[in-house]
Amino acid sequence: MGSFQLFGKELSSLKNRKGLLFTLIGIMLIPIVYVAVLLSATWGPYDNLDNLPVAFVNKDAGGVSSGQPINVGNDLMETLKESKSLGWHFVSEKEAMDGLEKQEFYLVVEVPEDFSQKVTTVLDANPQVPELRYIQNEGLNFMGAQVTNSAVERLREQLGDKITATYARTVFARFTDIETGFATGADGSKQILTGTEQLAEGTNTLLSSLTDKSADINQLAAGAKTADDGAGQLLSAITGGTSNINRLASGAKEVASGAGQLKNGSEQVLAGLNSIQGATNQVYNGLQQLQPGSEELLNGLQQLSTGANQLYAGIAVGDGTAANPGLANGLAQLATVLQSKQADIEQLGQGAQLLQGLAQAPGMETYRANLLALSEGLTELATIYPVAVQSASALNNGAQQIAQSMPSLTTGLENAIVGQKTIVGGIDALVTGQGQTVAGVSQLVNGQKAVVSGATQLASGASQVANGNQTLTSSWNQLGTGVSNLKNGLTQISTGNETVALGWQTMTEGVTSLNDGVNRLQAGSNDLATGLEGGRDQVASLRITDENIAMFSSPVALAGEKVNPYEYYRDSTAPYILSLALFVGMLVLSLFVDFKKPAVLPKSAVSWYVSKWMQLAMFATIQAVLVTLFTLVVLQLSVANVMLFILFAIFVSIVFMSIIFFLVSVAGHIGRFIALVLVVAQLSITGSNLPIPMLPENLQAVSSFLPFTYSISGFKSVISLGDVSLLSSNAAILAIYLVGASVLAFIAFIVSYKTLTTKYTPEVEVQPTV
Incomplete structure (x- = not known):
């Protein structure tokens, strides 16, 4: 089948x-x-949510925001009373906990006591976040738990909108203060702008002054360098002439000693001649003894004459060379040079006062110590220099007096030599012819008296020359010390002036940079003033309404659509x-x-x-x-x-x-x-x-x-x-x-x-x- x-x-x-x-x-x-x-x-499952029992506990004590009382918990409770989102039961905390324990409530929502107070801390340094507490009874029903989850989230969103609105009101309430602050800031910035303009003018003036005086400062440094070099040359000349001065003093001492010996010898000769007159034999014997002494005295007088001529040549005319023109002429030239520079030294003293004023100027703290040291050096130079001029003049006068008295001294020495030659000749004549002894002795006594008188004058003049030379040596040494100090001071001045010139250049560059900065500050101040004024205008143009606050608190609206929806x-x-x-x-x-x-x-x-x-x-x-x-x-x-x-x-x-x-x-x-x-x-x-x-x-x-x-x-x-x-x-x-x-x-x-x-x-x- x-x-x-x-x-x-x-x-x-x-x-x-x-x-x-x-x-x-x-x-x-x-x-x-x-x-x-x-x-x-x-x-649907969401059609009867108002039958789902949930508890709401409001413990909010409220707060103050911008001077106005707020109570977010009460606002939320009033909103929920009009809502049918869930079956809200507004109960106490004990009732809520009892209902939760008896399985009567699917959800318990609690607004804490400090909820509104924490809302007002939004602009504090450490704001506090308010908390919405809830207890969910998920075991009663899973779907109910999901619904209450959505409800809690929705509550959080509603509270977020309310809190944001409160924040917005608090912030916008301060816009007036902000506008005032902008206006104040704009005025302050304008004052800053005015100050920077004045500062710019000052820096421009300072920069111009520094630039104008830069050449003078460089000239001052060059002049100090030239003065230092001149002082060095003067010190070298004085140091080189010190040995001549010392030799002069030593020769003058020898001349004084020889003159003293000459005086003593002449007196002895005179006494001997007087004795000769008493006894011819004794005279003959004395003349034999006197003949060598007379010759030695002649030689001493000749040497003394030669030394006097050399002394005169050293003091009055020198040796005729450019290197040794003579002490008198050299001192005269020195006095002339020092007197010619006295006006420049006085200008340096005035420069010292200028440097003191410059050291006290604002912004010169870095160079103040160097400027003050330079000022003190210039002041000391101006003080010492007149003394040096006076010393040079005194030396010049002494040298001139010595030069004037030297011809008389040399003439006296020449006469003494002539007389001594006569004595020697007389002695020789006495020795050769006793017949002429009495007359010759008488003449010799008279001549010897003149010799004694000349020797006395010579000893007195030689002693004066020796004392003058000693004074000259001491003054010369003081002059060398003063010129050495002058050289050191001028060296410090030269170094200080170079430092000042370098510092002046650095200060000029710094002031240039400062001037550029001030210009930029001026431009920035102008921009700041413009910006603050613009900010003030913009803040002033704000006009906040409830609609604006609502927009801030809930800036996004949902605009959606469903595809393939369920009926x-x-x-x-x-x-x-x-x-x-x-x-x-x-x-x-x-x-x-x-x-x-x-x-x-x-x-x-x-x-x-x-x-x-x-x-x-x-x-x-x-x-x-x-x-x-x-x-x-x-x-x-x-x-x-x-x-x-x-x-x-x-x-x-x-x-x-x-x-x-x-x-x-x-x-x-x-x-x-x-x-x-x-x-x-x-x-x-x-x-x-x-x-x-x-x-x-x-x-x-x-x-x-x-x-x-x-x-x-x-x-x-x-x-x-x-x-x-x-x-x-x-x-x-x-x-x-x-x-x-x-x-x-x-x-x-x-x-x-x-x-x-x-x-x-x-x-x-x-x-x-x-």
Whole structure:
């Protein structure tokens, strides 16, 4: 018997079993019961949130912001009283905790006592963040916990808007102070600008003065250098003349000593001549003794004359060379040079006063010590220089007096020499001729008296010369010391002037930089004044209203739209409910219809398998048609494509039938248990409760092998999405399940057919069991 004939036999057997037929009809209605119960409701889970009991505890004591009292907790409570977001119960803290303990409240929200006070600290140095406390009773219901989570977040947003509005009012309330501050700053910057302009004028004047006086400072440094060089030359000349002065003093001492000896000798000669007059023999003997002494005296007088001439030449005329023009002439030249420079030294004294004034000028702290030292050196030079001029003049006068008295001295010495020669000649004459002795002695006594008188004068003049030379030596040494001090002072002045010149240049450069900085400061002050005035005008132009504050507190509004929206919440669960109903319907059918036992003994395993498959496919089709028609007509489920919806339901029902057909035909009741486990396993990981991407990765991998994953996705594509391509891809994967389960069931029928032929004769009807 062929497959279709065997299929006819299967249907005929159902007619003869009225009870089984009614059972089958009831089984076909099981999916409709699922759908009717789970999809009949048109309300959503958020439609009755005002019945969900939650507690609100307001402990906020309030605060003061910008002089105005605020109480964020009271404001929020008044807002919630008008809201139907949840079933708010406004209770005390004790009532809230008691209700939470008795499982009466799903959520307790508490506004702390210092909430508003912390809100007012937004502009403090250490602002405090207000906290909204809540306790959630998640164990009462998971969906309720999700709803209360959303409610708490919404409360946080509302409080954030209120607090932001408070912040904005606080900030904007201070704009008047900001405007005043800008105005004050603008006035201050203008004063700064005026000050910088005056400072710029001062720095320009100072820079001009420094630039103008730079040449004078350089000239002063050069003049001090020249004076230092001149003092060095003067010191060298004085040092070189010191030896001549010392020799002069020594020669004068020798002359004085010789003159004294001459005086003593002349007096002795005179006494001897007086004695000669008493006794010729004694005179003769005395003359013999006097002759060598007279000659020696002549020689001494000649030497004294030569020394006097040399002294005169050294003092009056020198040796005639440029290097030694003579002491008198040299001192006269020195006095002339010193007197010619006295006006310059007086100018240096005036420069010292200028340097003292410059040292006290602002900005000269760095150079003050050097300028004061230079000023003191110039003052000392101006004080010492007149003394040096007077000393040079006194030396010049002394030298001139000595030079004037020297001719008389030399004349006296020459006369003494002549007289001594006469004495020598007289002595010689006395020695040669005693006849002339008395007359000669008388003449000699008279001449000797003149000699004694001249010798006395000579001794007195020589002593004066020696004393004058000693004074000259002392003055000369003092002059050398003064000139040495003058040289040291001029060296310090020269060094100080060079330092002043360098410092003057550095100060000029610094003042130039300062002038540039002042110009930039002036420009910056002008920009600052302009900017502050502009800021003041901009702040003054701000006029903040409640609308502006509302904009600041909630600057973004949502403007969204939904694509593929659900008309009712049930529409979102329909794919899962339909898949579950079709699978459970076929699973229950397997309890009352034998998926394997044939009505008659089939001729082959193929006809047996095909007839059973066709029978079950018919039941699956009827089941799917009934469920979809009930859903569309009675429940009025809105679908994107009605025909595709019915066809896909039939296809899914046949796929589920093939899976259960395979499990039951292979394992019987164990197969039914496996099918039940398969249903349970697919309840939460096939996109019914959570989107599959939200599942853990291991469960995502498992869901890819479950048929509900693709039936639910296919129903979504045809009910709400209207995506034919998505429907086709899911149908293709379900087709793999269909083919795979059908092939495996066919193999099981082939294996079972061998045992079936031993129990049944061909074409003998086999009554199906219920």
